[in-house]
Amino acid sequence: MKSLEELKAIRERMQNQVNLRESGGQTATRVVVGMATCGIASGARPVLTALSNLVQEKGLTGKVTVTQTGCIGLCQYEPIVEVMEPGKEKITYIKMTPEKAAEIVERHLIGGHPVEKYTLNSADVK
Amino acid sequence: MMTELSLNVLDVAENSAKAGAALIQIAVAADPDADRLTISIADDGCGMTKEQLARVTDPFFTSRTTRKVGLGVPFFKYAAECTGGTFSIESEPGKGTLVTAVFVMSHIDRMPLGDINATIHTLITCHPDTDFVYTYSYSGKSFTLDTRQFREILGGVPFDLPDVSAFIADYLSENKLETDGGAEY
Structure with missing residues (x-):
């Protein structure tokens, strides 16, 4: 069985970095994945996993947060990903x-x- | 329609999160000898009134305002019942909700469990303020992941940090493998 000892090591290692992140300002870009029944049924879970993994791999964790939301009423276009950058118009990606x-x-x-x-x-133009 | 039972778990557990639950307990128990797979999701969220509870398995009932249908619970119920299994949902306002689905494991119409680890991982990392207790059992063996324990060890270090997130993923996959020996079902 994987033990919880490793977590303690992670804590020691991370505490300094976490403090850095917390003082790093609030102007993060938000990436939001629709995770209601419609989203999940059309494949939102692997999309969310891919986004969170990539954001971590590319070292974007301080700048980009990946979160989820419920149904936004465009079920036919799921999985939907919205990108909200501070000071810019929201971009809605469909059929991800x-x-x-x-x-x-x-x-x-x-x-x-x-x-x-x-x-x-x-998609609307077509 | 969902393609894996683990997606139903994700979907139904999202309802718990939306109900404002502080603790969500998810149990997946496979017992091949008894030919049963039991999945339960319990929360301490806002619960439902008798009237809501009576209608929650009706696809044309939802508390959402974006659309007029709510398919999450009906999907899960049908997935269980079409295998000859059972489905129940108990709820009380202010106390919480318990959803239990029992599947006949060998039934041809039973959906595969699918990537349950991904479901639990997604739930934990996307709901950093909610606690989860996940218990997985297979043929009498079991393991439990309790985020309250993790939280205590981690202090203020968040779950969505790369190292912590990776630890949770490894914890799930290694312990699942040890519990079920890599059984696919």
């Missing part, structure tokens, strides 16, 4: 997959440019 999520981390969260082809706006 872990692969598309990886693109959004690369190009939007890191690169700063929304991936237009996956947005709700681009």
Whole structure:
């Protein structure tokens, strides 16, 4: 069985970093995944997992928070991911997959440019 | 429709979180000898009135305002009952809710459990202020993950920190493997 001893080591290691993060300001970008029945049934869990993992791997944890929300009433477009950057208009990505999520981390969260082809706006135009 | 029972667990546990629960207890118990798989989700959230409880398995009832249907609980109920199993939901306003689903393991219509570890991991890391007690048993062996224990050891270190999040994932996968020997069902 995996023991809880390891957690103690993590605590020792992390406490300094956590203090740093807490004093690092509140201007984080929020990435929100719809996790109601509609979202989960269309594959939101792997999308959320991919986003959280990538945000951690790419060292974005201080700048980006990944959270979840309920049904926003656009069930036909699930899985939906919303990106809210301070001072910018909210971007709504639809019909997400872990692969598309990886693109959004690369190009939007890191690169700063929304991936237009996956947005709700681009779907409405068609 | 859900493709894995673990997705139903995620969905129903989200209701508990939304009900303002401080503690959510999830138990998954597989007993191949008795041919039963029992899943329960208990919370100390706001609970439901008798009237709500009576309608909660009705797909055309929901407390949401975004749409007029609520399929989470009906999906879970049907998933259990179509295997010849049972489903029950008990609730009391102010006390909480207990959902129990029993599946006949060998039934052809039983959905696979799926990635239950991912469900528990997602719940814990996405609801940092809620405590979870997860108990997994297989053929009499079992292990428990109690976030209250984790919290005590970690002090103020949050669950969504990469190292902690990775520890939770490893804790789940290693202990599950030790409990069920890698059985797939």
